[in-house]
Amino acid sequence: MFKDKEEKLLNQITNLITRMNLEVLVKNLVTCGILVLSMLSIPLSAQTYISDFVNGPITDRPVRILQTNSAGDDVYVFDPSTMEQVGYIPNLPHNHGAxxxxxxxxxxxxxxQDHTVDVVDTRTFEVVKRIPLANGPHNLSASMTARKVYVAIIAEPLIQVIDMDTNEIIASIETGGGVHNTFVTPDGRYAVGGMIGVSEIIAIDTETDEVEFEMSIPYSQNPFTGGVRPFTFTVNEDGSTRSLLVNVGGWHGFWEFDWETQELMNKISPPDDSWNRMDQTADGIQSAPSHGVVVLPDQSQVWHSSRATSHIYGYSFPDYEYLGRVYIGNPAWITTTPDSKYLWVGVSGHNETAVVDVEKQEVIKRFPVGQAPKRIFTAIMPADWEGEAP
Structure with a gap:
């Protein structure tokens, strides 16, 4: 998909090298906003829980999976390259996003519980700071290029912005209602907030923290739909955002909206003959049959969770052909490894984290974790990160 783009970019860079020294080349690349990642054979990721990337191929960098536990006070850390738990972080009461x-x-x-963002050392797992917030938070997401963290405040109509270099709040952005989720577009340019009560989406420019656009997904009845739950992004060949894939309350699957126009493009739901359920969910569907959606980094497939049937469902992208389903047991959020080979799923009803082989479409491992594991996040670490302290 990105082959022509990459060849063109490589030719441009080769021409630049012949005309200028390395220092000028780097200056020009940075000025143009071209990341080293663009030169690689791996396309820019559109994965929800991985924001944008800094220098270096993502497959050559350390990766960690963070499993939060919404009814507990701990977080479990996994190394997907070894399929082993490598860390345990206590003292994080009612943790939500990561x-x-x-x-x-x-x-x-x-x-x-404490209405804070808790900052944890990645090597020692010590809580080094608790940043006070305006009110109770839900999810948060980061722009690596802007070096900011965007925090969804559910108890007030706000998104609060944290400067990574100071770990201080530098902005509070008013929204139309309490914010359930924030996610950052894969290129790091926009932080996007989703609201359940008012069923709205707000996009914020991460450079200026000004509102780029706002859009509404009106509530309807018979069948009931409305309220913005988790969402993710697809990308164009140049890495810019193509569309939003949104879990809408009451809908089994997701809706696709064009990024530029905010117009509805598709409503995707599993085939009728794949709706039989396997077991009861411990906390019900909470008006959201689907509460987790992810695009594989290679842009080949989309998967969403189903509280209604205890499965996750896969589709090809961009034509959305149904690929099949995998039994999980009350799945919540889904994340993926950078190589697009594995899905990691929080299994809220069973207090587990499940690992799914994408090609085989089967669970290959289950890890016992804490109470009500829901949000799950893929952390891409710098190439020179030394790993957990011995």
Missing amino acids: TVHADGTHYYFTNE
Whole structure:
């Protein structure tokens, strides 16, 4: 998909090299906003829980999976390359969202009990700071290029912005209602907030923290739909955002909206003969049959979770042909490894994290974790990150 783009870019860079020294070349690349990643054979990721990337191929860098536990006070850390648990972070009461510092030095977790963002050393797992918020938070997401963290405040109509370099709040952006989720577009240019109650989406320019656009998904009845739950992004060949894939309350699957026009493009739901359920969910569907959606980094498939049937469902992209489903057991959020080979799923009803082989479409491993694991995040670390302290 990106082959022509990459060849053109490589030719341009080769021409630049012949005309200028390395110092000028780097200056020009940075000025043009071209990341080293663009030169690689791996396309820019459109994965929800990985924001944008800094220098270096993502497959050559350390990766960690962070499993939060919404009814507990701990987070489990996994190394997907070895399929092993490598860390345990206590003292994070009612943790919700997770993200990572651009330099790989700290994890950030929203703390629903204390109304804080808790900053944790990635090597020692020590809580080094608790950043007070305006009110109770839900999810958070980071722009690595802007070096900012965007925190969804559910108890007030706000998104609060944290500067990664100071770990201080530098802005509070008013929204139309309490914000359930924030996600950053894969190129790092926009932080996007989703609201359940008012069923709205707001996009914020991460350079200026000004509102880029706002859009509404009106509530309807018979069948009931409305309220913005998790969402993700697809990308164009140049890495810019193509569309939003949104879990809408009441809808089994997701809706696709054009990024530029905010117009509805598709409503995707599993075939009728794939709706039989396997077991009961511990906490019900909470008006959201689907509460997790992810695009594989290679842009080949989209997967969403189903509280209604205890499965996850896969589709080809961009034509959305149905590929099949995998039994999980009350799945919540989904994340993926950078190589697009594995899905990691929080299994809320079973207190597990499940690993799914994408090609085989089967669960290959289950890890016992904490209470009600829901949000799950893929952290891409810098190439020189030294790993957890011995």
